[in-house]
Amino acid sequence: xxxxxxxxxxxxxxxxxxxxxxxxxxxxSAISLIGVFLALACLYVTLGAPFIAAVQVIVYAGAxxxxxxxxxxxxxxxxxxxxxxxxxxxxIAVGLAAALFAETAFIIFFVHWSPATPTASVSDVGLTxxxxxxxxxxxxxxxxxxxxxxxxxxxxAMTLASRAGLLPREAVVVPGYQVLAREVLDPRTTPDLTxxxxxxxxxxxxxxxxxxxxxxxxxx
Amino acid sequence: MIGILVAFTVVMTMVAYTVxxxxxxxxxxxxxxxxxxVGPGGFLQxxxxxxxxxxxxxxxxxxxxxxxxxxxxxxxxxAALMTIVVYPFGPDIHLPxxxxxxxxxTIPLVIAKFDVALLYVLGVTSVxxxxxxxxxxxxxxxxxxxxxxxxxAQMISYELALGxxxxxxxLQSGSLNLQSIVEQQSGHLGITGWxxxxxxxxxxxxxxxxxxxxxxxxxxxxxxxxxxxxxxFHTEYSAMKFxxxxxxxxxxMFTVSMLAATLFLGGWNGPFVHQLPWLGVFYFLGKVVLFxxxxxxxxxxxxxxxxxxxMSFGWKFLVPLAIINIVFTATLQWLGVFDYIGQxxxxxxxxxx
Numbered sequence: 125x126x127x128x129x130x131x132x133x134x135x136x137x138x139x140x141x142x143x144x145x146x147x148x149x150x151x152x153s154a155i156s157l158i159g160v161f162l163a164l165a166c167l168y169v170t171l172g173a174p175f176i177a178a179v180q181v182i183v184y185a186g187a188x189x190x191x192x193x194x195x196x197x198x199x200x201x202x203x204x205x206x207x208x209x210x211x212x213x214x215x216i217a218v219g220l221a222a223a224l225f226a227e228t229a230f231i232i233f234f235v236h237w238s239p240a241t242p243t244a245s246v247s248d249v250g251l252t253x254x255x256x257x258x259x260x261x262x263x264x265x266x267x268x269x270x271x272x273x274x275x276x277x278x279x280x281a282m283t284l285a286s287r288a289g290l291l292p293r294e295a296v297v298v299p300g301y302q303v304l305a306r307e308v309l310d311p312r313t314t315p316d317l318t319x320x321x322x323x324x325x326x327x328x329x330x331x332x333x334x335x336x337x338x339x340x341x342x343x344x
Numbered sequence: 345m346i347g348i349l350v351a352f353t354v355v356m357t358m359v360a361y362t363v364x365x366x367x368x369x370x371x372x373x374x375x376x377x378x379x380x381x382v383g384p385g386g387f388l389q390x391x392x393x394x395x396x397x398x399x400x401x402x403x404x405x406x407x408x409x410x411x412x413x414x415x416x417x418x419x420x421x422x423a424a425l426m427t428i429v430v431y432p433f434g435p436d437i438h439l440p441x442x443x444x445x446x447x448x449x450t451i452p453l454v455i456a457k458f459d460v461a462l463l464y465v466l467g468v469t470s471v472x473x474x475x476x477x478x479x480x481x482x483x484x485x486x487x488x489x490x491x492x493x494x495x496x497a498q499m500i501s502y503e504l505a506l507g508x509x510x511x512x513x514x515l516q517s518g519s520l521n522l523q524s525i526v527e528q529q530s531g532h533l534g535i536t537g538w539x540x541x542x543x544x545x546x547x548x549x550x551x552x553x554x555x556x557x558x559x560x561x562x563x564x565x566x567x568x569x570x571x572x573x574x575x576x577f578h579t580e581y582s583a584m585k586f587x588x589x590x591x592x593x594x595x596x597m598f599t600v601s602m603l604a605a606t607l608f609l610g611g612w613n614g615p616f617v618h619q620l621p622w623l624g625v626f627y628f629l630g631k632v633v634l635f636x637x638x639x640x641x642x643x644x645x646x647x648x649x650x651x652x653x654x655m656s657f658g659w660k661f662l663v664p665l666a667i668i669n670i671v672f673t674a675t676l677q678w679l680g681v682f683d684y685i686g687q688x689x690x691x692x693x694x695x696x697x
Contacts, residue, residue, distance in 0.1 A: 151412070151481065152412075155412070155415075155474075155478070158471075158474065162471075165467075174458065174459055174460045174464075175459075175460050175463065178460045178463035178464050178466075178467050179463065179467075181467035181468070181470070181471065182463065182466055182467045182470055185467070185470070185471055186466075186467060186469075186470025186471055186473075186503070187470065187500070187503070190470070190473055190474070190477070190496060190499070190500055191500065193474065193477055193478070193481075193496070194477070194493070194496045194497070194500070197477065197480070197481045197489065197492065197493060197496070198493060251459065252459065252460060252520055
């Protein structure tokens with residue numbers, strides 16, 4: 125029964141993985157990747173680690189892939205046509221794949237002929253309490269370091285996103301409009317993105333150094 | 345297998361009649377009658393609706409992405425229905441006539457006893473968003489796409505608040521197993537031990553609000569705002585495929601209500617459950633119906649949020665509130681308050697794991 129389930133879910137995982145690489149539409153690739161994650165979660169359950177399985181579904185399938193799908197939908201990415209690039213790397217890829225297969229074969233061979241038997245009972249490893257105990261005692265440092273890394277990523281993203289926040293609150297100058305205004309004044313200059321802090325048209329005129337803002341009319 | 349069949353039938357029937365109840369109660373709130381022609385008092389309306397859905401013409405948009413278009417309602421419904429299996433509908437019951445059939449006369453009223461049932465529920469719920477997002481994308485319709493995008497953003501935001509709101513309960517009970525969480529809430533007469541009364545009212549509020557947003561109900565129903573988006577993500581869906589989305593929404597309502605009843609209102613606990621275990625089922629379903637009524641009541645009462653209000657409410661109000669609740673609960677746990685309460689209430693398993 126377990127072997128049958130393993131074949132089913134492993135086949136699903138491999139099939140979805142191949143489909144992910146082979147699809148030309150990014151959204152189909154994303155859906156295939158979700159399939160891979162779900163199949164992996166099922167495999168974890170058959171291995172007696174329901175906690176890992178649940179976390180796999182929540183974090184990867186439920187959070188990260190939703191963001192990926194969200195971005196694909198938002199950007200409305202079309203199907204990619206596939207130019208043959210980096211042909212020179214093909215032999216290296218073949219070599220790496222061969223090395224990977226050799227490693228797998230070695231591990232299977234080694235495990236098969238190893239005289240040692242696993243000591244810890246299987247049902248104990250994947251339990252919530254044992255994972256929690258491990259995370260907060262033996263592996264506390266890696267755990268905390270990882271959380272600091274994630275915190276850094278969040279802070280970095282917020283810093284990048286809030287560049288415009290350096291302006292005072294009452295400033296209502298949009299960068300795109302700023303470039304347009306400067307281009308109208310002098311079309312030959314490269315776009316200057318420095319924002320101008322102003323509350324009225326008069327202040328902008330003063331900052332740009334013009335007596336009178338040029339009027340855009342239909343005749344021009 | 346029999347358990348799944350029974351639970352499926354019960355839930356489906358209750359969902360069908362929730363739709364009827366919603367229409368009748370909304371009618372009452374708005375000073376009109378609601379559907380009352382099919383059968384006595386409109387009692388057969390769900391069956392009539394189902395027949396209508398089955399016999400309607402199934403229209404597939406010409407430029408839709410076929411595979412994803414068919415996949416989306418399937419995902420939505422499957423994800424909604426999959427969580428039913430872990431909820432404890434009642435305590436173990438004893439039936440004498442089942443002894444020769446299954447070699448025991450103790451029947452647990454839960455389909456799958458699962459160690460990490462709470463995480464399983466959260467995981468399956470989080471997969472459900474794909475149904476809506478993909479439906480919006482594959483329909484090749486700008487309104488559908490807007491609905492799908494709104495729903496993805498909304499569900500990502502509120503999932504966080506939802507999960508954080510539940511952490512208080514997990515800290516307090518020290519378990520992810522729904523059955524042991526329910527058993528810890530027995531207390532006196534099956535009422536005094538409810539998590540709602542013991543330091544979790546804040547968590548309850550956060551969970552309930554986030555759950556309404558997760559199920560895309562009023563006042564958080566922006567993914568299907570009729571006045572702006574025609575019908576949102578399911579604009580291009582018709583006949584049975586639309587019915588599947590409809591079903592998924594109501595089953596989701598039902599399952600989040602079940603989770604709320606299980607975690608905060610003591611599940612099947614109630615007066616005299618230990619003498620008459622069958623009462624537990626009725627207490628549990630009664631609590632669920634209470635939540636469903638609350639949902640319908642809200643729909644009849646509140647206007648819809650604006651999108652920026654929705655986002656700032658989720659991120660700037662609910663999430664900090666949930667974090668305050670976690671810190672508060674953890675402090676109480678550290679001080680040993682829950683152990684003391686557990687001793688006072690003399691519950692079988694004790695609090696604090």
